[in-house]
Amino acid sequence: MASSPPLVPLSAPQQAKNWITKPLEFLDRSFREYGDVFTLNLGALGETVFFCHPDAVAAIFKLHGDLFECHQFNVSYRDLMGDNALFLQNGEAHRRLRRIMTPPFHRERVQKYSDSILRLTQEAIGDWRRGKVINVRRFCHELALAILMEIVFGDNPAPGKQIQDWFRAEVFKETEGWKPWFGYGKLQPQIRDLITQEIRRRLDSGDLGQTDLLNWLHLSTDEKGQPLTPTELQDQLLTLMITAVDPIAMSLAWALFWIQKLPEVQRRVQTEIDGLGGALNPEKINALPYLGAVCQETLRLHPILPTVSGRRLTEEREILGYTLPAGTTVAACAYLVHRRPELYPDPLAFKPERFLERDYSPYEYFPFGGGNRQCLGAALAPLELKLILATVLSQHRLSLVEPTLPETVRYGTLVAPAANFRLLVLQ
């Protein structure tokens, strides 16, 4: 049995700098030099053991929720989401919030958001005319936020519109690194006030019969019959304003790039969408095999988080032949597993058909993470991507302004296509 995973021998500040400025190159280089397991020292996140083999991913995702903690790894989100955010909880506190937050995002339940997604996409592209240049990241961001706002505030659009205005002014700028998230952090007090006012308005007007997410969170109770406190409720909505917006926006941007970049991909997607005969039926769109494969391939090649949340072990465990003491942080590295050539031949090429030719296990392909921390939006996100793409491509022909692959840049804890990525509307 090996003693401990190899530690990348750069100084801690150098590693932290690499992780922040060039995370993907740093992971590629570490994988080339050390293979399936290596330890990086990620500054404030401490030492983290990266696993890039499906057997290790299986071991990590099968860990019981009492055997690890995510707080330390996710704590950089605290200023954005608040102390009570689902993302920062461990053990029973995490299970309690998951029980309350999961039902509105069940596979069957998310279908009811389809009409909103189609309509909001139509509205977002309403002013697209031949010759218009689209700032893709901004377009995707604004649309993803508009969709979330309708899911949260339902029939009363006012608070959602206000939040969208604030995001346009403070967050959705063409900046990179951590700057957009500082803007978001600044908005927190205003957003909290707005949520409080909207709940008060609903209580005063008896308007609590709505079926939107705000009411769901306001009326839900835990197994002891306790509702969420006002701050807990706000923290969960602030969590979604990051987790349900940026990843959708970035993935959508990458999908739009590859569809325009590769004529054969474009032809096959377009054939499927044209085959719908102009009727945007959500069930039919959701069942289109090639469009689905395009979304899967996008999430394979461009995971928005280079690694799922790091899990700090609370007990000694053995993973891939290494005995890891309590206190070790382990991370399943989606970025590197998704590029293993024995799983994904020609791994750097965008080939949606690979998802039509074989099935992948949840430890070989995991854009939404796994186990008890799996992404809450794992059913909503693919539906949202497919409905948006089908709506856009059913109405417009587009082309790339620059044919080259946009640079992948840091965007908070995520990685994203560079902000200067643009599309041209041909018709």
Ligand code: HEM
């Ligand atoms: C393409 C879009 C998306 C991608 C690629 C994505 C990816 C991820 C990943 C990798 C994680 C970490 C999972 C882990 O540690 O095992 C995560 C967590 C999470 N995601 Fe998503 N996500 C997306 C969209 C969404 C949406 C639409 C929502 C809204 C419901 C959402 C809500 C969350 C939440 C709340 C968590 C924290 C879960 C927890 O810690 O229990 N995500 N997501």
